[in-house]
Amino acid sequence: GQQLNQSPQSMFIQEGEDVSMNCTSSSIFNTWLWYKQDPGEGPVLLIALYKAGELTSNGRLTAQFGITRKDSFLNISASIPSDVGIYFCAGPSNAGGTSYGKLTFGQGTILTVHP
Amino acid sequence: DAMVIQNPRYQVTQFGKPVTLSCSQTLNHNVMYWYQQKSSQAPKLLFHYYDKDFNNEADTPDNFQSRRPNTSFCFLDIRSPGLGDAAMYLCATSSPDKPNQPQHFGDGTRLSIL
Numbered sequence: 724g725q726q727l728n729q730s731p732q733s734m735f736i737q738e739g740e741d742v743s744m745n746c747t748s749s750s751i752f753n754t755w756l757w758y759k760q761d762p763g764e765g766p767v768l769l770i771a772l773y774k775a776g777e778l779t780s781n782g783r784l785t786a787q788f789g790i791t792r793k794d795s796f797l798n799i800s801a802s803i804p805s806d807v808g809i810y811f812c813a814g815p816s817n818a819g820g821t822s823y824g825k826l827t828f829g830q831g832t833i834l835t836v837h838p
Numbered sequence: 839d840a841m842v843i844q845n846p847r848y849q850v851t852q853f854g855k856p857v858t859l860s861c862s863q864t865l866n867h868n869v870m871y872w873y874q875q876k877s878s879q880a881p882k883l884l885f886h887y888y889d890k891d892f893n894n895e896a897d898t899p900d901n902f903q904s905r906r907p908n909t910s911f912c913f914l915d916i917r918s919p920g921l922g923d924a925a926m927y928l929c930a931t932s933s934p935d936k937p938n939q940p941q942h943f944g945d946g947t948r949l950s951i952l
Contacts, residue, residue, distance in 0.1 A: 765930075
């Protein structure tokens with residue numbers, strides 16, 4: 724089946740630093756999703772990307788849909804303590820499908836921010 | 839205005855004692871999903887309903903069952919919970935006629951087995 728390789732697995736940073744994480748796949752995707760999961764909560768959608776090359780921002784977060792359609796990255800600028808959590812990339816399990824179907828998730832990036 | 843609501847948030851049961859987790863949604867989405875998530879891992883899909891059609895994942899144990907009595911509600915039944923079933927269980931919804939609305943998750947039920 725589809726696999727998404729997400730890196731890094733974990734990051735320990737100081738408040739105010741920028742963060743970058745990425746996701747790669749051996750198959751092409753038509754949609755890339757980035758979710759954040761706070762401890763004890765469900766994943767919350769941060770950014771959805773639908774077009775190759777698309778660059779989308781949501782506050783301090785910026786995500787890009789790679790031009791090859793096989794990768795995506797998420798950047799967080801000027802991190803704050805509430806950015807702590809696990810970040811997951813995801814894409815449709817049917818790689819050519821749309822986001823309403825089953826999802827394949829990356830392994831997650833655990834972010835710790837020291838004040 | 840929570841849209842996917844899971845109850846209870848925390849559930850404790852005894853080894854082998856059946857347990858039911860519930861999920862309701864106000865989004866009127868066709869598709870409802872149940873995931874199992876163990877500590878710091880990605881959610882693992884157990885099964886999903888597309889309207890009344892049940893779709894089981896190949897590696898979901900028989901111990902896990904689901905019911906969807908109507909569009910709004912979906913239940914996860916664990917017939918004989920083992921220690922390895924302790925996890926967070928997440929419900930999510932989506933709709934094929936809203937392709938720009940990816941899966942929306944509830945806050946989960948954390949299940950503990952004594």
